[in-house]
Structure formats: structure tokens, C-alpha cells
Amino acid sequence: MKEKQLITSLFFTYLLLLLLSSFVYPSTAGGPSGENPFSPKAFAIRYWNNKIYRVPRPEFLLKKASPLTASDSARFTKLASQNSLSTHLDSFCKLANLLCFPDPTNYLSSKQSPDGKFSVYSNQNFTNYATGTAGGLSSFKNYSGNENEPLDSFRRYSRDSAGHHDEFTNYANDGNVISQSFNTYAAGATGGSGKFSVYADNVNVPGLKFTSYSDESNGRVNSFDSYSNEANSGEQGFGNYGKNGNGVINSFGSYNKDANVVGSAFSGYSETGNAGNDTFTSYGFNGNVPENQFNSYADNGNAGIESFSSYRDQSNVGDDIFKSYGKNSNSEKINFGNYAESFNTGSDNFTGYGNGAKGQQIGFTTYGEGSNFKEYVKNGVKFSDYRNNSGSGSVVNSEMSKGKNVNRWVEPGKFFREEMLKEGIVMPMPDIKDKMPPRSFLPRSILTKIPFSSSKITQLKEFFHAFENSTMDGMLNAGLRECERAPSMGETKKCVGSIEDMIDFAVLVLGQSAEPRTTENISGSKSDILIGKVRGINGGNVTKSVSCHQSLYPYLLYYCHSVPKVRVYEADILDPKTKANINHGVAICHLDTSSWSPTHGAFLSLGSSPGKIEVCHWIFENDLTWTIAD
Numbered sequence: 001m002k003e004k005q006l007i008t009s010l011f012f013t014y015l016l017l018l019l020l021s022s023f024v025y026p027s028t029a030g031g032p033s034g035e036n037p038f039s040p041k042a043f044a045i046r047y048w049n050n051k052i053y054r055v056p057r058p059e060f061l062l063k064k065a066s067p068l069t070a071s072d073s074a075r076f077t078k079l080a081s082q083n084s085l086s087t088h089l090d091s092f093c094k095l096a097n098l099l100c101f102p103d104p105t106n107y108l109s110s111k112q113s114p115d116g117k118f119s120v121y122s123n124q125n126f127t128n129y130a131t132g133t134a135g136g137l138s139s140f141k142n143y144s145g146n147e148n149e150p151l152d153s154f155r156r157y158s159r160d161s162a163g164h165h166d167e168f169t170n171y172a173n174d175g176n177v178i179s180q181s182f183n184t185y186a187a188g189a190t191g192g193s194g195k196f197s198v199y200a201d202n203v204n205v206p207g208l209k210f211t212s213y214s215d216e217s218n219g220r221v222n223s224f225d226s227y228s229n230e231a232n233s234g235e236q237g238f239g240n241y242g243k244n245g246n247g248v249i250n251s252f253g254s255y256n257k258d259a260n261v262v263g264s265a266f267s268g269y270s271e272t273g274n275a276g277n278d279t280f281t282s283y284g285f286n287g288n289v290p291e292n293q294f295n296s297y298a299d300n301g302n303a304g305i306e307s308f309s310s311y312r313d314q315s316n317v318g319d320d321i322f323k324s325y326g327k328n329s330n331s332e333k334i335n336f337g338n339y340a341e342s343f344n345t346g347s348d349n350f351t352g353y354g355n356g357a358k359g360q361q362i363g364f365t366t367y368g369e370g371s372n373f374k375e376y377v378k379n380g381v382k383f384s385d386y387r388n389n390s391g392s393g394s395v396v397n398s399e400m401s402k403g404k405n406v407n408r409w410v411e412p413g414k415f416f417r418e419e420m421l422k423e424g425i426v427m428p429m430p431d432i433k434d435k436m437p438p439r440s441f442l443p444r445s446i447l448t449k450i451p452f453s454s455s456k457i458t459q460l461k462e463f464f465h466a467f468e469n470s471t472m473d474g475m476l477n478a479g480l481r482e483c484e485r486a487p488s489m490g491e492t493k494k495c496v497g498s499i500e501d502m503i504d505f506a507v508l509v510l511g512q513s514a515e516p517r518t519t520e521n522i523s524g525s526k527s528d529i530l531i532g533k534v535r536g537i538n539g540g541n542v543t544k545s546v547s548c549h550q551s552l553y554p555y556l557l558y559y560c561h562s563v564p565k566v567r568v569y570e571a572d573i574l575d576p577k578t579k580a581n582i583n584h585g586v587a588i589c590h591l592d593t594s595s596w597s598p599t600h601g602a603f604l605s606l607g608s609s610p611g612k613i614e615v616c617h618w619i620f621e622n623d624l625t626w627t628i629a630d
Helices: 002-021 040-051 070-081 085-096 392-401 454-463 471-484 499-510 601-606
Strands: 117-121 137-143 151-157 165-171 179-185 193-199 207-210 221-224 232-238 249-252 260-266 277-280 291-294 305-308 319-322 333-339 347-350 361-367 381-383 426-429 492-496 514-517 527-536 545-551 557-562 566-574 581-590 615-618 624-628
Touching (some): 085 454, 471 492, 471 557, 492 499, 499 545, 601 615
Parallel strands (some): 151 179, 179 207, 221 249, 232 260, 249 277, 277 305
Antiparallel strands (some): 527 566, 545 624, 566 581, 581 615
């Protein structure tokens, strides 16, 4: 009996030692010795060891594991199981390293500078600013510039003021994932002026909104010298702009110039205004895939002047909508100097143009799109030059059919041909730096308890405290759209929010010998590079792969997919002058592009069209591609 107990005791001791040994970090694991074996990171490493066969773990990916401690992970998992984690969102986001925005109600203030002037201002909200002020000047010289995830709002700004001047010299420039809003700006103001010299230029993922701008104001002058130029991938809008105004002068010197995939919306622009004067000197010039929408423009206006000197000229593709333009207006003068002299035509719709207007003067000096006018007033409208899909768009298509290099909107080196991956070739490298805000994966134990479906968007918005049309609202919807779209021909896809989920998908497609690869660093970005030794994975033959790209979401979310007919390469990257080795790059070449859009940036950059050429690109910082180990 004692011998049996001894054997049993030794057996359980062995099991315990075996279990504890799996908690020890190997020297290649990247984690400090003695780290709590029950932490999410320790669990992810053990999971990797059990699923992947003899493959080193990339340091950058392990750094993205959840930073939660074992105790915090257990506590938040329990709260999530009880559907009460949302009530602890601030602490959860901070400890789990997520991208969340503080509730505006927690930060409301009515601070004012003694002299009405702020040299530097950031991350604060104003409940009331300059309301009812008579005369004087309020100015912000630098407002939330060069910041990551700033959240600022003005509940009321200069409302019912008289002869008061408001000025923003630099507003939220060079920021990342900015969320800025004015609930009311100069509503009911008389006289005075509002000026934004530079508004949100060169920002990444802007979320800019004016719920009400200069509504019911009288004789006020408002201007944006520069509005969101060179912005990247975001949305901005004016809920009501100059509505019910009298003698108001509004102007945009430059709006969304050189922007990339930015959506702009005006829900009500100068509606029922009297004797207004509104001018866009340059709107959406040289943009890439812009989405501009005027739900209501100058409807029911009286004796106003509305003009676009240049609208969307030299832009690439995109969609523009005027749901109602100058409807039921009286003696309005409405004009487009140049409309959409585009590089590559997109989709334009006027569902109502000048209907019910009396005494109007409406004209297009040059109209370059093949558009659709569903309800179009036939009298009092002039087209000086209507090109109907001729001109620049056709020229570009002609150039591309001849194989010429047309890369006006695409960063040099972003796409290249397979023949460029040869030792001794000098080529441009794009900016491969990861521009996404820093975030971490969630532990699977928590991830599975947070909704992730457009059918549960209401619960998801409640969880992340996303109010309607906020930056968080847009981020959640965009992430779900990307993940829920149907796969393309031959594509296998999955969005993953934990390291364990990424491992499972890679192993499902490639087996247990799956190996992750990424470009070593960002050296060589935005400059010419010299290609050193090149090695083709799987002997340079067609191979299976799983590529994972980051999506913008509160927690770290990767869009992972496998597409057929690719070749993957590793290449030494050298300085072309010194020949020194500065980087080790990973590139993937797509051999079948037949299902790609004709307007894909690769074809704009390289020429040709779907199915006629292969297209290669580098794996950017913090993205990766999995292949079978060789």
C-alpha cells in the first residue's frame, strides 16, 4: 500500500515539475525569467509551443501580446463574463493597452485664458467658450498638434456673440486618430469673424465634426484657409453649415487637397440662408478615392452666391453625391468653375439639382465627369464645356494601355514588378513605417466575450462608449465591414484579435510548420535602396502563404488572408552609396491579379490592367506573412 502511495506521489510530482517547466521562458522567447506563468503572454507562448513545430517566435509579435497581469486578466475575464466589463472601460483600456476615448462628460470644463489667447492647448473640452461675448478676440495658436489620439470638443463656441473674432492658427495638425468636434460654432452670432488658418492638415484617420456651424448668424465672416489637406483615411463633416444665416460669408481656401481615402459630408449647407456668399476655392484637389457628400446644399436660399472654383480636379476615382443642390431657392447664383477634371473617373450623382428654383443662375464652366443627373432643372443652367468621360480620364487609360508608368497618386516603390527583386537593382522603397496607433492583442478569454458582429453593433457601441457618428463609432463600423465582407475569388480570410487566433488560422492553412516572416526594420523607407542577396521561399516557386495586416480597431486586430498563386522572397537591403546592409526585407508577389479592380493603385503606379501583370510589395512594419518553413 505504501509503495503504491509512493508511486502515486512521485507521479504527481513529475506532472507538477513538467507543468512548471513549461512556464519557464527559453532564451529565445523574449520574456523575462520569473514572469508570472499565468499571464496572458505566458499562455500565448505555451500555446505557440504546442501548435507550431520548431519555429522561432518573432519578437515583435510577442511584444503585442496582452500586457495584462495574471490577476488583472482574471479580474477582467470575470467582469466580461458578467457583462459588466464596460463599466470599467477606462481602467481596462489603460491596463490592456487599447485604443479608447475618454467619455467627454468626464472632462467638461469652461476654462478660459485671461486674455482669451491660448499659445498651446491640448486634450481638454470646453462646455462654454466665448458665449455671448461682445467684441474682442479669442485665439488658439497651437491646438492639439502632433498628438496621438487627442480627444477635444467644444460644446458651445462663440454662440450669440456680437462683433467677436475667433481664430485658430494651427488646429490638430500632424495628429494620429484625432477626434475633434464643435457642437455649435458661432450659432446666432452677429458680426465678427471665425478663422481657421490650418485645420487638421497631414493627419492620419481624422474624425472631425461640426454639428452646427454659424447657424442663424448675421453678417459674420468665416474662413478655412486650409482644411484637412494631406489627410489619410478618415471622415469629417458639417451637420449644419450656415443654416438660416443672413449675409454670412463662408469660404474654404483649400479643402481636402492631396487627401487619401477621406470622406466628407455636409448635411445642410447654407440652407434657407439669405444673401449669403459661400466659396470653395479648391475642394478635394488631387485626392485619392475621395468620398464627398452634400446632403443639402443651398436649398431654399435667397439671393445668395454659391461657388466652387475647383471641385475634385485631378482626383482619382472616388464617389461624390449631391442629394439636393439649390432646391427651391430664389435668385441664387450657383456655379462650378471646374468640376471633376479627374485623373481617373469615379462615380458622381446629382439626385436633385436646382429643382423648384426661381430666377437662378446655375452653371458649369468645365464639367469633366460622366455623371448621373436624376432630377435636373432644364432651364437657367449652362455647361460651357462638358467632356463626358473624355479628356484626362481617357488619356490616362490610353497611357496605361501602352504600359507607361503612371504613378502620380501612388507612393514610389509601393508596388513593383518581380523582375526588380534581383541583386544589384536600385529601386525606391516606400514608407513602410507602421502608422497605426499602438495597441495590444486581447487574451482569448476576454476576446470571446466581447461582441464582434455588425448584427450586434448596438451592444458593441455600448461596450466601447461610442456615441453616434463619433470616431469610435466610425472605427467600429469600418472594422466590421472589412472583416465581414465576402472573400475575393480564391481567398481564405479571418480577422484575429488574439495571438492564439492568428496561430490557429496560420496552422489551419499551412500546417504546424507555419513560419511567420516580416521585414526586419524600417531602414531604407522613403529613399532609394540597393537590393542585395535574394532568396525565394520554397525555392522561389509558387507557395502557400497567410498575410496579416493591421486594421484600425480598439484592440489589436489583424486581417489575415491567404490568396492563391503567390511567391515570397527575402532580400538583403543595402545602402546604395555605402553598400552597407541596412535591412532584411520580405516581399510577396501576387501572380494572379485578374480579380483586382482596374483602379487598384498597383495599376495606377505600374500601368497595365487586371490579369496582365504580377504585382509585388514589401511586408510593412508590424505586418507579417506566414509560409511553410523551409
